[in-house]
Amino acid sequence: MSRSTAISAPRVFDGHSWHADCVIVLDGQRVTQLMPRSALSSDIDCLELDYGFLAPGFIDLQVNGGGGVLLNNDPSVAAIRRICKAHAQFGTTALLPTLITDTPEIMATTISAAASAVAQNVPGCLGLHLEGPHLSRTRRGAHDSDLVRPANDADIANLIAAHDNVGNLLVTMAPESVNGAQIGQLAQAGVRVSLGHSDAGCAEATVLMRSGAAMVTHLFNAMSPLGHREPGMVGAALSEPGIYAGIIADGIHVDPVSMQIALRAKQEPGQIFLVTDAMSTIGSDQTSFTLNGRTVYRADGRLTLENGTLAGADIDMVSSVRNMHTMVGLPLEETLRMASIYPARAMNVDAQYGWIGAGSRADIICLSDDLDVRNVWIGGMEIA
Numbered sequence: 001m002s003r004s005t006a007i008s009a010p011r012v013f014d015g016h017s018w019h020a021d022c023v024i025v026l027d028g029q030r031v032t033q034l035m036p037r038s039a040l041s042s043d044i045d046c047l048e049l050d051y052g053f054l055a056p057g058f059i060d061l062q063v064n065g066g067g068g069v070l071l072n073n074d075p076s077v078a079a080i081r082r083i084c085k086a087h088a089q090f091g092t093t094a095l096l097p098t099l100i101t102d103t104p105e106i107m108a109t110t111i112s113a114a115a116s117a118v119a120q121n122v123p124g125c126l127g128l129h130l131e132g133p134h135l136s137r138t139r140r141g142a143h144d145s146d147l148v149r150p151a152n153d154a155d156i157a158n159l160i161a162a163h164d165n166v167g168n169l170l171v172t173m174a175p176e177s178v179n180g181a182q183i184g185q186l187a188q189a190g191v192r193v194s195l196g197h198s199d200a201g202c203a204e205a206t207v208l209m210r211s212g213a214a215m216v217t218h219l220f221n222a223m224s225p226l227g228h229r230e231p232g233m234v235g236a237a238l239s240e241p242g243i244y245a246g247i248i249a250d251g252i253h254v255d256p257v258s259m260q261i262a263l264r265a266k267q268e269p270g271q272i273f274l275v276t277d278a279m280s281t282i283g284s285d286q287t288s289f290t291l292n293g294r295t296v297y298r299a300d301g302r303l304t305l306e307n308g309t310l311a312g313a314d315i316d317m318v319s320s321v322r323n324m325h326t327m328v329g330l331p332l333e334e335t336l337r338m339a340s341i342y343p344a345r346a347m348n349v350d351a352q353y354g355w356i357g358a359g360s361r362a363d364i365i366c367l368s369d370d371l372d373v374r375n376v377w378i379g380g381m382e383i384a
Helices: 077-088 104-119 153-166 180-189 202-211 232-239 256-265 317-326 332-338 341-346
Strands: 005-008 011-013 018-020 022-027 030-036 045-048 053-056 058-063 092-100 128-131 169-173 192-195 244-248 272-275 288-291 294-299 302-304 364-367 373-378
Touching: 058 077, 058 128, 058 272, 058 317, 058 341, 077 092, 077 104, 092 104, 092 373, 104 128, 104 153, 128 153, 153 169, 153 180, 180 192, 180 202, 192 202, 202 232, 232 256, 244 256, 244 341, 272 317, 272 332, 272 341, 317 332, 332 341
Parallel strands: 005 045, 011 053, 058 092, 092 128, 128 169, 169 192, 244 272
Antiparallel strands: 005 022, 011 018, 022 030, 053 364, 288 294, 294 302, 364 373
């Protein structure tokens, strides 16, 4: 039986509200109580931090790589472990390793690796995100056009089997490559479907959203834009109340003004949440890397192919939070929710993830007042 411990800091944000002079009591991987400091039993060891504040750990649903490793180039448990470790230093305590469109063989190997990583409790590995190959060639972005294709019945069966093995599976698909019945099958089986890399109109996208799609992938990017006569994928995402939407907050993929407009427009209960779409450069000094045989160059905060096409992002989660707060002007509390409880809800894992309180996972971060990561706990274990 594990022994209870506690953590305190000048302030605690539990995902909903602020608390002063209180402690978080842990028992193994779980939080058991959030209580006043004065009520803590003397036989519970407490780590008392005299700086910053405690908050739920960040959750990133789109992470292609980190620590010099790209999942497409190394679909292994060791690579997933290294990616998770690289992002943990920036406050991410749960992430979905993300495979960009690749061959069936690489997909199968990646699914197996992700299932093993989850079974081995690799710190920070929440499941798997398959971004493709069932996308639109018109809006494929940096995805290899030779590998993009429509989904067939065998693909749907394989994705359902992958979900059964991995536990939490997110799949990005385009309306041009999948139909409502297929979306319904996936949703019924527990697969979370995100619409993206698509030139579909608002009406077409809305049909699939109402068929079971749960979210859209990197809002505004690689999708039909909001127009005054054709609202496009962006319009569907913002107007459908139940749909969540990831957004890349590096100031390059989406202009801050567009982010402000989207945040004001989004209908609840769905919310806009932060994703990094990070590549192998995070936590490394790489200046270039290879994706599907093509070189991606790193310069001035951008990752681009030789033709200038954006290929993922060069940003970590705490920088995304900082940008939303300072660049976009969002209140700190809401920014923190965009990096924790909102992605947890989008993946339907918010019973345990994205907040701090009795029954939540002990995924906790300590941030300084200027939003630097000072301490990180994943499942109650502090990460060096």
